[in-house]
Amino acid sequence: MNAPSAPQPLPLPRPSSAPHSSPTLQLAPAPPTLPIPQALTAPPPGPLASGSRAPATRSAAAGRQPQPRHPSQPRQPSELRQKKGGRDLYLDLLRALALIRVVAYHTFNWAWLTLAFPAMGVMFALAGSLMARSLDRHDRTGTAVVRARMRRLLPPLWLFAVFVVGAMFVNGWAPGEDGGRAGWAELLWWIVPLNDPPAADSDWARQLVAPLWYIRAYLLFVLVSPLLLRAFRRMPWASVTGFLALAALAQTGLVPLPALLQGPVTDLVTFGACWLLGFAHRDGLVSRLPAARVWTLTLLTMAVGGWFGLTHPTEEGYDLNEIPFAQALWSFGFVLLLLRFRPRGDRWVTRLRPVHAGVVLLNSRAVTVYLWHEVALLLGVLLIDRMWQVPALERSLPLDADWFLFLVGWPLIGAAVLLIGWAEDVAAKRPARLWPRPGARA
Numbered sequence: 180m181n182a183p184s185a186p187q188p189l190p191l192p193r194p195s196s197a198p199h200s201s202p203t204l205q206l207a208p209a210p211p212t213l214p215i216p217q218a219l220t221a222p223p224p225g226p227l228a229s230g231s232r233a234p235a236t237r238s239a240a241a242g243r244q245p246q247p248r249h250p251s252q253p254r255q256p257s258e259l260r261q262k263k264g265g266r267d268l269y270l271d272l273l274r275a276l277a278l279i280r281v282v283a284y285h286t287f288n289w290a291w292l293t294l295a296f297p298a299m300g301v302m303f304a305l306a307g308s309l310m311a312r313s314l315d316r317h318d319r320t321g322t323a324v325v326r327a328r329m330r331r332l333l334p335p336l337w338l339f340a341v342f343v344v345g346a347m348f349v350n351g352w353a354p355g356e357d358g359g360r361a362g363w364a365e366l367l368w369w370i371v372p373l374n375d376p377p378a379a380d381s382d383w384a385r386q387l388v389a390p391l392w393y394i395r396a397y398l399l400f401v402l403v404s405p406l407l408l409r410a411f412r413r414m415p416w417a418s419v420t421g422f423l424a425l426a427a428l429a430q431t432g433l434v435p436l437p438a439l440l441q442g443p444v445t446d447l448v449t450f451g452a453c454w455l456l457g458f459a460h461r462d463g464l465v466s467r468l469p470a471a472r473v474w475t476l477t478l479l480t481m482a483v484g485g486w487f488g489l490t491h492p493t494e495e496g497y498d499l500n501e502i503p504f505a506q507a508l509w510s511f512g513f514v515l516l517l518l519r520f521r522p523r524g525d526r527w528v529t530r531l532r533p534v535h536a537g538v539v540l541l542n543s544r545a546v547t548v549y550l551w552h553e554v555a556l557l558l559g560v561l562l563i564d565r566m567w568q569v570p571a572l573e574r575s576l577p578l579d580a581d582w583f584l585f586l587v588g589w590p591l592i593g594a595a596v597l598l599i600g601w602a603e604d605v606a607a608k609r610p611a612r613l614w615p616r617p618g619a620r621a
Contacts, residue, residue, distance in 0.1 A: 268525035268538065270305050273517060275541040277301045282552045282592070285390075286585045293499040293506070294485070299393065300453040300510025301517065306397060307457020310404045315461070321405035328401045332546065333371070334606040336394060338599060339550045340369040340376070343387050352379035372398060374439060387553050394550075396446040400454050411458045419459075419511075422451030423480075426507035430487075449503040452511045456518060465518045473519045477512040484508025535617050543615035544600040548592055551599065555591035559584050562591075 277298035284292045292298075313324045344366075354362040354377050368376040372395045378388040400407075411418045425448035428434060436444055459465045488497055488505035499506040529535050541548060563584060566572040577583045601611040 266542075268528040268535075269521050270308065271538050271542045272528055272534075273301055274305050274545060275538045277305075278541050278545060278548050281390075281549065282556075282588065283585065285553060286556060286588065287581050290496050290498040294488075294497075294509065297499065297506070297510040297513050299500075300450060300506070300514050302393070303397075303400070303450040304453040304457040304460070304514045304518070306400070307404075307454035308461045309457070310401060311408055311458045311461035314405060314408055325401055325405065329398070331603070331606045332394070332398060332401075335546045335550060335599075335602045336372065337370070338602050342554075343378075343384070344369060347379040347381075347384055350379065350381070352381075352384070373443070375442060383557060386557060390549065390553055392442065392446060395443060396450065399443055399447055400450075404454075407455070408458055411455050412462070415455075415459060415464065419452050419455050422448055422455065423507055423511065425451070427504050430502070430504035445503055449507045450510065452507060453514050456511065456514050460518045465515065468519060470519070473515060477516050479512075480508045480515075481512035484510075484512065529617070532617075539617045540596070540615055543612075544596045544603060546603055547596055547600040551595040552588070552592055555588045555595060556584065558591050559587040562587060 276296065280292060280296045280298040283289075284298070310324075310328070313319070313327070314321055316324070319327070354366055362377060365377045368374050372391060374395065376388060376391060378384045407418075429445050429448050456465065484499075484505045484507070488499055488502050488509070491502055491505070493501040495501050499509055528538060563578050566576065566578055572578070597613055600615075601613065604611045
């Protein structure tokens with residue numbers, strides 16, 4: 180990813196970088212073995228929701244059976260497997276694991292975590308699936324969907340900005356010190372984060388704002404999704420391949436970009452293929468891919484991505500967060516495996532009550548956890564510094580261990596959920612809740 184870099188404050192590591200009705204028609208099954216480009220555009224076989232056959236009806240005008248949807252036409256919401264308003268707990272589990280991985284990476288700074296679980300690619304793919312689901316709704320236009328997504332994202336960001344920008348002002352920061360009036364004008368990026376918002380020239384300030392690159396990239400994807408979804412459904416395979424090719428071009432640097440556009444464009448082309456995989460998952464195209472071809476495609480993309488990462492180390496080492504092309508290929512292959520070979524059903528999640536409760540909480544407060552986890556880690560460092568001054572704690576606790584900071588950070592994240600998380604409910608026009616639990620309406 181093209182995450183902005185920041186020095187390491189204190190012992191904290193430098194961060195790298197948030198029911199449809201069943202159809203009444205029997206759809207014709209696609210041939211079982213197709214090349215990947217055709218498989219991506221093939222229609223799903225049979226009824227997609229009920230699993231039972233419905234009698235074919237005759238056209239009143241022509242006196243013949245209606246024809247099934249052509250493969251090039253987008254699927255209608257009534258053809259989709261997921262029920263309206265329902266949650267896919269498997270996807271929610273992946274998002275929860277991705278958030279935990281983000282916090283772990285920013286605590287331990289282990290480069291291998293970007294290979295073991297490419298969390299950002301997973302988060303973009305899941306967001307793309309949800310965005311396609313919203314755009315498929317008949318009761319909203321594409322513009323209304325974009326506005327709704329922005330409404331759910333921006334108020335929690337504004338609350339975060341009040342805290343962070345206020346702290347920078349209290350510590351003597353003035354945005355116009357270096358850029359004059361232009362520096363003050365850049366405060367607009369704190370309101371609509373289409374670019375990196377300005378921050379004070381201090382370690383702690385850069386530490387807190389560095390993860391905002393994801394908020395910026397997510398917002399840009401939301402804005403272009405109505406057009407992206409239309410292009411994807413016309414040329415799914417070409418669209419995915421095009422983003423991977425653009426990631427390779429961005430890695431080479433052959434096309435110079437203004438400094439204002441370099442970060443946003445690089446992030447879009449790096450994770451664009453994952454966002455489109457979310458579209459493909461929503462349309463049922465991923466589950467239609469033959470398993471053997473999925474393994475072949477996955478091994479190919481991850482092998483090339485891994486090879487490129489190993490042969491192009493940066494100052495941070497073999498960290499995919501700093502190698503866009505390797506990140507794009509590795510994340511694409513990894514996410515494709517997760518979406519294609521998923522468990523059957525999700526009762527295994529609900530049976531594990533603590534896991535289910537954690538998944539519901541993290542998904543209901545995903546923006547809060549992502550925005551405030553760096554604040555929690557920074558406060559954790561300050562708290563541990565105080566503990567060193569207590570002889571009993573110094574002797575009995577592993578105060579110098581990163582895993583201890585990881586443990587200290589989560590209660591502080593929980594405090595942010597309690598104090599600030601309600602803003603996500605207000606932004607989504609839901610009843611405010613202090614601590615979301617399973618069984619409550621989302």
